[in-house]
Amino acid sequence: QQPVQSPQAVILREGEDAVINCSSSKALYSVHWYRQKHGEAPVFLMILLKGGEQKGHEKISASFNEKKQQSSLYLTASQLSYSGTYFCGTTGPGTSYGKLTFGQGTILTVHP
Amino acid sequence: NAGVTQTPKFRVLKTGQSMTLLCAQDMNHEYMYWYRQDPGMGLRLIHYSVGEGTTAKGEVPDGYNVSRLKKQNFLLGLESAAPSQTSVYFCASSYRQGADGYTFGSGTRLTVV
Numbered sequence: 139q140q141p142v143q144s145p146q147a148v149i150l151r152e153g154e155d156a157v158i159n160c161s162s163s164k165a166l167y168s169v170h171w172y173r174q175k176h177g178e179a180p181v182f183l184m185i186l187l188k189g190g191e192q193k194g195h196e197k198i199s200a201s202f203n204e205k206k207q208q209s210s211l212y213l214t215a216s217q218l219s220y221s222g223t224y225f226c227g228t229t230g231p232g233t234s235y236g237k238l239t240f241g242q243g244t245i246l247t248v249h250p
Numbered sequence: 251n252a253g254v255t256q257t258p259k260f261r262v263l264k265t266g267q268s269m270t271l272l273c274a275q276d277m278n279h280e281y282m283y284w285y286r287q288d289p290g291m292g293l294r295l296i297h298y299s300v301g302e303g304t305t306a307k308g309e310v311p312d313g314y315n316v317s318r319l320k321k322q323n324f325l326l327g328l329e330s331a332a333p334s335q336t337s338v339y340f341c342a343s344s345y346r347q348g349a350d351g352y353t354f355g356s357g358t359r360l361t362v363v
Contacts, residue, residue: 239309243290
């Protein structure tokens, strides 16, 4: 079953912060986050494995709450380059071969 | 360092025609995947492979076939194209099971008329 992302769209001005959430009805083993710019391929941002860890990547970080089956992506002090569609992808315990099930995406638009 | 290369980038097919999409990776990845992307639906897994000579069905396999005769190549075939197969197709690869991010190809935009 597809994870659910919220919100569906976010509009920001440069310097503002945003949070994108990813929820699953199934137990999770890992959560991936990707960003896709219009007309391009998705680009890997980070992966979080079960254990409730938090990771950071420049001004973009993420958390993973295994018990709640949720992950959140935090974008701080947003830049124009952050614009794009963000996807979470999840794997469940016992899921073979790293097969990801992707959410429907969150469109992030950053204005000057 | 090319990463994942997909060919062709664009294609228009008539209903009933066949075609093969090629995915090639030069990163020595064991795992390869074919996804399709439709507006508002994210990426859906069509077929995947866990190594040379292996293939398995994903979430939406009907109407597609795949082959992985060489480790670096993963082919996606449409035997009799239908308008419902109009989509953007992405190939991806990864090194380890579930613990590494995917590297995606640039995509193939397919239109079936």
